[in-house]
Amino acid sequence: MSKSWVVIPLYNEGQVIADVVTHVKSVFPHVVCVDDGSSDNSAVMARSAGAVVVQHPINLGQGAALQTGFDFALTDPAMTDVVTFDADGQHSLDDAQGMVKLLRSQKLDVVIGSRFLDSRTQLSPMKRAVLKVAALYTRFSTGMSLTDAHNGLRVINRKTLQRFRLTQNRMAHASEIVDIFSELKVTWAEYPTHIVYSAYSKAKGQSLLNSVNILVEILFK
């Protein structure tokens, strides 16, 4: 029997998290929200929508929240794979389902979402350029020819999770995840994903200036 846990890092998303959890639970019954020390009612909303909530006592960063979610999922002996999903509802559930299906049918270790495999996702030219450069850097540093290195939608199997340890708590964790994949020599595939940039997710999302932070964190680990 296969069992997926959906891991949602959660930080001050009280407005939307209940809807997102309800939506995700219509397909994946096992959802864990890692509340990263939110100052709003995120944890309560997530719990009321039926998610398991693991609460960091203080804010540690999204990378730390993901690792906590993985650690939690590993405590369930029946878990076979984990889906990482964003709390602001910008990911498509259909994509997540398709990725899990692909992972299981091809017996892959990892399936990574990409916004650049089809033309559904609308991106500004500037953001597209920065993401392309990031992907190029990843290809150069890890040898994995990803088209999109910073996509929050991923499916990871149990075997990989057991050897997985994120140390970058903050911004650079997306790059670190790919580094770890390449170190572990996982079998992987990309999957075309559609990301809906709503006004809400745009307002909450990363500013392009953040790429400076990411760069510094990668250089001075």
Add this chain to the structure above:
Amino acid sequence: MTIVFQICAVIVIAVASVFLLRGGGARHQALRRVLMLLFILAAASSVFFPQAWTWVANLLGIGRGADLLLYLLVLIFIGFVASTYRRFRQLETSLTTVARELALLKAQQKEDESTGNS
């Protein structure tokens, strides 16, 4: 005038050295203390023999003692920033471990409670 400044400087250095040399610690702290002692001696002596810095600077091919001091200060500052960054990273790692354990423990507890009730 100079004697007033010299007395003030010695008092400040003495007080600072008492604070710096105190405090418990590990083995490699000893090295830091030796360096600190040298620094204190150098600082104190330079008040009375400012020409000593110029002499050392000339040995190293630097024009003035003040320049030598500035270079040393910059080097020490960069070292301080680097070591502080490392310490913060180490602290952050341990803090993350502790916070994660606590979060998972609490979630486990909550789960046990809810299954116990039903």
